[in-house]
Each structure stands twice: as structure tokens, then as C-alpha cells.
Amino acid sequence: MVKICCLGAGYVGGPTMAIIALKCPAIEVVVVDISAARIAAWNSDQLPIYEPGLDEVVKSCRGKNLFFSSDVEKHVLEADIIFVSVNTPTKTRGLGAGKAADLTYWESAARMIADVSKSDKIVVEKSTVPVKTAEAIEKILTHNTKGINFQILSNPEFLAEGTAIQDLLNPDRVLIGGRQSPEGQKAVEALKAVYANWVPEDRIIATNLWSAELSKLAANAVLAQRISSVNAMSALCEATGADVTEVAYAVGKDSRIGPKFLNASVGFGGSCFQKDILNLIYICECNGLMEVANYWKGVIKINDYQKSRFVNRVVASMFNTVSGKKIAVLGFAFKKDTGDTRETPAIDVCKGLLGDKANISIYDPQVTEDQIQRDLSMNKFDWDHPPHLQPMSPSAIKQVSVVWDAYEATKDAHGVCILTEWDEFKTLDYQKIYDNMQKPAFIFDGRNIVDMEKLRKIGFIVYSIGKPLDPWVKDLPASA
Ligand code: NAI
Incomplete structure (x- = not known):
């Protein structure tokens, strides 16, 4: 055996x-x-x-x-x-x-x-x-x-x-x-x-050692680059009245491009994309290939830009301050169907909102309070070191509460941020959520999963990435 x-x-x-x-x-x-x-x-x-x-x-x-x-x-x-x-x-x-x-x-x-x-x-x-x-x-x-x-x-x-x-x-x-x-x-x-x-045999590819090692970094860099490309386009859509979903659909219909991995969002996360691109950048620099390194750096920069752009939208829309306001965060994992929070965009978004003194109430179906508190207290890059080498569990951040229900998270909230595309967020009773929120009630959809028109009819002010802006959101300073 x-x-x-x-x-x-x-x-x-x-x-x-x-x-x-x-x-x-x-x-x-x-x-x-x-x-x-x-x-x-x-x-x-x-x-x-x-x-x-x-x-x-x-x-x-x-x-x-x-x-x-x-x-x-x-x-x-x-x-x-x-x-x-x-x-x-x-x-x-x-x-x-x-x-x-x-x-x-x-x-x-x-x-x-x-x-x-x-x-x-x-x-x-x-x-x-x-x-x-x-x-x-x-x-x-x-x-x-x-x-x-x-x-x-x-x-x-x-x-x-x-x-x-x-x-x-x-x-x-x-x-x-x-x-x-x-x-x-x-x-x-x-x-x-x-x-x-x-x-099947034709899907098992044998290569030399270096091709196999490099192909993995290259594949992740190209996948992340697609997301950053469409996210860069989402900012331009908001500025011009184009709709990023329509643009991505039209672009993806080209058989040379294909439809996958063209969803605009608050940014990519996970333990691999950023880490592997940084690694690729370092290898390029070590080989004296500064232009190549800078090319890939752009993918990371757009991702960081997308996260801070989202936070700016939230703060600017809510009269330029979220200080003391309750913001509900729906979803903390870096994507649906996993409890993994390594490099999730939710960390940077929450930190941005906390920086403006918001009170955050977080609900994610798979992520524990302990994990969220640890993520929000840790320095960048500490997240991927095994638990026994991680710093002592820090004391909880007082402005953050973690609850086990989307309705509890949104109760009395001024705004809702959707940061993970969990299927259950598509079918929530948004009328009930609206009724229990402070007014005007804002929804910031970082994953483009809600039906904007339906929510607007209920009375929400809705922001979705790369979509034509709500008049309320549109009349904001250019810095947003
Ligand atoms: P992980 O952190 O979930 O698991 C790694 C495990 O290795 C930990 O449990 C750690 O305690 C253990 N470990 C560390 N040193 C050890 C040693 N000397 N002997 C025995 N165990 C040891 O990491 P994950 O996500 O499974 O990633 C592993 C590798 O796979 C990384 O290089 C990652 O880039 C790569 N990868 C990850 C993917 C993902 O989606 N998470 C996808 C494809 C590749």
C-alpha cells in the first residue's frame, strides 16, 4: 500500500x-x-x-x-x-x-x-x-x-x-x-x-520544476488582475453613468476574454492573491525587473483604492461623518461559503469606519466573534501565521459588536454595508430591516447582490459598486 x-x-x-x-x-x-x-x-x-x-x-x-x-x-x-x-x-x-x-x-x-x-x-x-x-x-x-x-x-x-x-x-x-x-x-x-x-489524463500536465512553481504565482496574479481591472472600471462607471454589470457582461462576451471573474466588488481578499502578487513583485525586483514589478503593484494598489473608495462613499453619503452612528456590517469572510477571513476586505473597511468613530455591528454566518476581534486588532500580515505564533488575543474593540442575526445587526442602524456575497443576504426581509433602522436608511452594497430598485422603492438610499448613483449619493463632493 x-x-x-x-x-x-x-x-x-x-x-x-x-x-x-x-x-x-x-x-x-x-x-x-x-x-x-x-x-x-x-x-x-x-x-x-x-x-x-x-x-x-x-x-x-x-x-x-x-x-x-x-x-x-x-x-x-x-x-x-x-x-x-x-x-x-x-x-x-x-x-x-x-x-x-x-x-x-x-x-x-x-x-x-x-x-x-x-x-x-x-x-x-x-x-x-x-x-x-x-x-x-x-x-x-x-x-x-x-x-x-x-x-x-x-x-x-x-x-x-x-x-x-x-x-x-x-x-x-x-x-x-x-x-x-x-x-x-x-x-x-x-x-x-x-x-x-x-x-482525466489530458488534464494532468507535466512541466519542468520552475514552470510549475511560477505558473501558480502567475495564475493568481492574472486572476487578481481581472478583478482589479473591473474594479478600476467601476469607479469610471460611477463617474459617467455607465453600469459596471452591463460593461462586464459586454466585455466578457468576447470569447477571448470570457465571463468569469469579472464581478465588481469592494475588493479581493483571501490568503493568496495579495500574498502571491507581493511575492511575484519581490521576485521581479530581485531579478532587476522593476517595470514588471510596478505593473503587478498596480493590481494591489487598485484593490486598496477600491476599499478606501468604498469607505469614503459611506462616510461622505452619511453627511461626512459616521461618528457615533451604528453601521451594520453584513458578511466578514473574504467570500461566501467559507469562514476564512484572511485578508478579507471587511478588515480594511471596518478599520476605516472605526477610524471615523462608527459603532459597528457585524453578522457573518460562519465567522466567530473571537476571529473578528482578532482580525481587527492585528497588524497587516500577522493573519497568516499559525495560531501558536500569533500575538496574545487582544482585548475586544469596544466599538465593535458581533451578533448572530442580520436583523439584530441592522436594528437601529443608520447604514448597512454588505461586504460578503452570502446567498442569505439576497433574500432578507428588507422591508423589516428598513422599518427598524434610523432614517434616512442607507445600504452600501459592496458585492452588488441586492435589487437596487426594490430597495429604493422601500425607501432606502442605495449605493452599489459601479452602478448609476442614487441622486442622494451623486451630489457628494468629488473626494468621495
Ligand atoms: P493554513 O494556514 O490553513 O495551513 C497551514 C498549516 O500548516 C497550519 O495548520 C500550520 O500549523 C501547519 N504547519 C506549519 N508548519 C508546519 C510544519 N513544519 N509541520 C506540519 N505542519 C505545519 O494554510 P493554507 O491556506 O492551507 O495554505 C497552505 C499553502 O497552500 C500556502 O502556501 C498557500 O499559499 C497555498 N494555497 C492556499 C490556497 C487557499 O485557498 N487557502 C489555495 C492554493 C494554494
């Missing part, structure tokens, strides 16, 4: 290994993590992450050929293939701080593999890493050589949170990069054989 061990039981390691276990009954899969709490959660009824369909898959395999363990060394020792899916956050200090990938967790994982191993292993880079990382990992692994042959493969993960199970079951492609040597190609074939259990 082939044995797989995965280091890192996070958003990638957990779901990816669950699907491998589901589709490959002849393979034993053990997911290990240095966080005992995370492993305990994977072994409980309350999994540590929310992902549609994940519970069922884990329950059907756990204890059969899927295991979660804190005994990292034992399972590394026994494994034939080791996936490394540890976090690779942005460095917060030292050389490249704020841009370069922090490979501390990766390096310690590689050193541990080198120390513990007694037989040949295939080591798979599942984490997103800077191009050329495999070269450094090879040096670490072969440093302690005891005659053991390590083959490094790059197998970046393209799943998106919220649709992880579907993405894993039916991937657009699986990318496997390996050394061009016979041993390297043998390792590529071994990993191909795992995926071939459910992925």
Missing part, C-alpha cells in the same frame, strides 16, 4: 488529502500538523474549516484510509510520498519584509524530513512558493544525506475556497513539475498515477 503523509492540515492540506483518500482506496493518507488543536478538530465532529461537501468526504474516509495525527515524525518516516502544504505567509520583518514569502515553516519541515527519513521519498511542494524554492529545498534535503534519494516535485494547488471539493473532484488541470532526470521523471509518473485515479 502506498503511503502518503501531508504536512499541514489547513485549507489546502485537509480537503486535498480527503479527496485523495476518497478517490484512492488503495492509498493510506495521513495528514499531520504541528498544531495539536487543529488535528483534534479534524478528528472531531466540528472540522476546523467550513467548506461545502467537506464534512461528508471526511466522514466517509476518516479511520479507513484517511487519518489526522500530531505524530509528525512517525508518519514522515513511514511515507513514500510527502506533501508539504504548510503556510507560506508574507515576511513581516527582515530582508523582503512586506513582500517576500516567509519560508520558515517550509524550511523547518524540510529539515525535519531530512532528519527523520530512512528511505527514499518523493517530496511534493503543495504550498505556493517562490520560483526556485525546490532548489533550496533540495539542498536542505540532501545536506544530511544518508544515501537516501529525495525527489522534489512541484504540484501547486489551484482550488478556491468555498468550492474546494468541486475544484478537487473536477480540476481544470493538475500541474506536476519535476527534474528532467530519469529519477525526476519516475517521480512525476508516480504522482501522476495518484491523480489518474480520478483526473
